[in-house]
Amino acid sequence: MTSAQAHEQTLEQKNKQTTAQLIKLLIAIIPNYDDDFWHAETELFGAIAEFDSMALVTLIGEMEDYFDITLDDDDISAENFASVASLTELVLERN
Amino acid sequence: MISTKVEFYQGTKGPLFRIIRTPEKVLAHLIFIAPLFEQANQTRHHITRSAINAYQQGLQSFVFDHYGTGDSGGELTEANLALWQQDILLQLADIAAHSTQAIYLSLPLSAVLLLSNEILRQVDGVLLQQPDFNGKRFVQQFKRLALAAQLTKNNSTESDDFKHGELSEQPLIDIAGYQMQPSLLDALAGQNLNKLADFHIDCYWFEWQSPSEELSLSRLKQQQGVEHKNSKLRVEQVDDVKFWQSTELQIAQAFLRKELRVFSKLAFPQSNSAKLLSSKTETN
Numbered sequence: 001m002t003s004a005q006a007h008e009q010t011l012e013q014k015n016k017q018t019t020a021q022l023i024k025l026l027i028a029i030i031p032n033y034d035d036d037f038w039h040a041e042t043e044l045f046g047a048i049a050e051f052d053s054m055a056l057v058t059l060i061g062e063m064e065d066y067f068d069i070t071l072d073d074d075d076i077s078a079e080n081f082a083s084v085a086s087l088t089e090l091v092l093e094r095n
Numbered sequence: 096m097i098s099t100k101v102e103f104y105q106g107t108k109g110p111l112f113r114i115i116r117t118p119e120k121v122l123a124h125l126i127f128i129a130p131l132f133e134q135a136n137q138t139r140h141h142i143t144r145s146a147i148n149a150y151q152q153g154l155q156s157f158v159f160d161h162y163g164t165g166d167s168g169g170e171l172t173e174a175n176l177a178l179w180q181q182d183i184l185l186q187l188a189d190i191a192a193h194s195t196q197a198i199y200l201s202l203p204l205s206a207v208l209l210l211s212n213e214i215l216r217q218v219d220g221v222l223l224q225q226p227d228f229n230g231k232r233f234v235q236q237f238k239r240l241a242l243a244a245q246l247t248k249n250n251s252t253e254s255d256d257f258k259h260g261e262l263s264e265q266p267l268i269d270i271a272g273y274q275m276q277p278s279l280l281d282a283l284a285g286q287n288l289n290k291l292a293d294f295h296i297d298c299y300w301f302e303w304q305s306p307s308e309e310l311s312l313s314r315l316k317q318q319q320g321v322e323h324k325n326s327k328l329r330v331e332q333v334d335d336v337k338f339w340q341s342t343e344l345q346i347a348q349a350f351l352r353k354e355l356r357v358f359s360k361l362a363f364p365q366s367n368s369a370k371l372l373s374s375k376t377e378t379n
Contacts, residue, residue, distance in 0.1 A: 045247075056243040073239065
């Protein structure tokens with residue numbers, strides 16, 4: 001395996017771990033869906049009724065706590081909270 | 096049959112809605128301090144259960160709404176941090192005037208932002224539930240509610256959830272339906288652990304943490320901060336739902352069981368003193 005491939009594999013693994021953790025946080029906040037409802041492509045903002053402003057802010061607090069990151073007010077956008085995948089991207093950018 | 100008394104207690108500025116549960120033989124007193132704003136609504140159902148559990152262990156429990164909130168008198172616009180702290184001190188003094196039994200405070204989440212050195216000097220112990228001593232962060236999160244509400248309403252102009260208004264001569268701030276003086280948020284933002292002196296009273300800290308996960312850095316720092324100020328700190332890990340965050344009403348049974356054990360220690364402190372010394376951290 002080349003170093004580039006190894007690097008890509010590490011990134012992929014980090015991506016998967018981040019997604020899995022985000023799903024854990026989401027399940028704790030929005031518990032009324034089956035576990036298999038949640039995956040990387042699950043849409044959030046505008047797609048899940050329970051994902052309201054309170055849930056969104058709670059999630060931000062949990063993300064900051066768990067991933068030890070700081071989000072700016074500018075990060076609170078429809079694009080960043082569109083799906084689990086976009087959230088994963090946001091966390092990895094800030095990490 | 097639980098002996099419950101519902102009353103309007105005369106606070107510093109006006110009546111405070113209070114529910115008092117008094118056992119036949121009072122072994123200690125426990126005042127539940129409500130956390131702030133939306134957290135008060137998110138924890139109310141749980142506090143009721145805790146208060147009943149405390150009563151059943153022989154603790155006289157007091158549940159009340161801060162001035163300008165819930166069913167208490169006044170408006171939030173008339174409230175300030177010093178007033179809320181004064182109301183707590185008033186109740187503590189009242190209890191102490193009629194009883195020699197120990198007095199404890201139960202402080203969930205942001206309720207710890209109401210703590211002052213004076214309050215801590217008047218009590219025998221505190222029960223902290225996922226406390227957040229970082230006032231600046233709490234206020235930041237609260238203000239984010241307005242941003243998030245704007246987003247969910249798809250409203251690019253100033254929304255009803257965050258606005259500055261004018262009432263009399265005082266500029267007001269309105270976040271998610273909570274209208275208040277900006278000075279209240281400023282005072283809360285200024286609250287942090289560094290403002291508290293050492294307090295070597297009984298201190299139970301319930302931390303929601305899965306056994307398979309490490310404590311986050313920010314939570315760890317807060318725990319260490321309290322550890323430096325309190326030689327009696329006892330951390331209880333809680334592997335349960337964070338009921339205050341959930342979009343559905345949830346009950347954290349594992350937490351209630353752990354809390355019940357602590358209540359029994361508060362009611363019978365002597366018989367448990369040996370156990371208290373034996374282990375500093377108890378896990379599930």
